[in-house]
Amino acid sequence: MECVFGLVGDGFVIVASDTSAVNSILVHKTNEDKIMKLDSHKLVAASGESGDRVQFTEYIQKNVALYQFRNGIPLTTAAAANFTRGELATALRKNPYMVNILLAGYDKETGPSLYYIDYIATLHKVDRGAFGYGSYFCLSMMDRHYHSGMSVEEAVELVDKCITEIQSRLVVAPPNFVIKIVDRDGAREYAWRESVKDTPTAQPEALGV
Incomplete structure (x- = not known):
């Protein structure tokens, strides 16, 4: 029941x-943090x-870092999205990799951008996007409330x-979410939006063993 979504705002992208x-x-x-930092x-x-x-x-992250190391300049967000695609x-x-990606970035020349890349290598620049079962609710909420x-x-x-909509609508809803911004x-x-926290595994002596 994975849920990944993001949107572009005034000078930023939030995922x-x-x-x-x-x-x-x-x-x-x-x-489990499913939002990786590619570069700064x-x-x-x-x-x-x-x-x-x-x-x-991780493969994409290391190759983006390798490009910057070799050339002295970072890839733009559009270039990183096209490389990933x-x-x-x-x-x-x-x-095939069974992975769907939302790639968010900020460039000095073009500002914030968000790219939708699915497992069959479809690439689109979008203002808002979502993957997973939660996308049914996220996309409808964003259609109603999102504005540039x-x-x-x-x-x-x-x-x-x-x-809130995901947690109230899905039969098996994920309890926790992480939010990041660029x-x-x-x-x-x-x-973080937490309703359940992982606790350390109980030690044998704590169980009276």
Whole structure:
């Protein structure tokens, strides 16, 4: 029941994701961060098979860093999105990655941007986007309440509405979400929305063993 969504505001992009690591009917973690920082001004939020998601996003992160190391300049957000799309397209004909991506970034020349990239290498620049079962509710909420030039406060309020809708509508809803933002000051974590916290595994002596 993964949920990843994001939107472009006035000078920033905000992305949010659930933090549940699940396999079939089992929940392994409720604090898995699915939004990776590509570089100082880029974020990639991913959903899909856990192994593919981690491996592919790390592969993109390292190659973006390698390009900057070799050339002395970072990739633009559009260039990083096209590189990501190219790698997915290449893998599609060999051993596909089951991963869907929202790539957010901020460039001095063009400002904030958000790119939608799915597992079959479809690429679109969007103002708002979502993946997962929660997208049914997020997209409808954003269609109703989103407008261009939103402030950070308005965007966070809309994100919270989406999270509330997901948690009240989905039969098996993820309890926790992480929210991150990227603007001219860089990419950073904004907040966590927690209803369940992971607790350390009880030690044998605590169980009276």
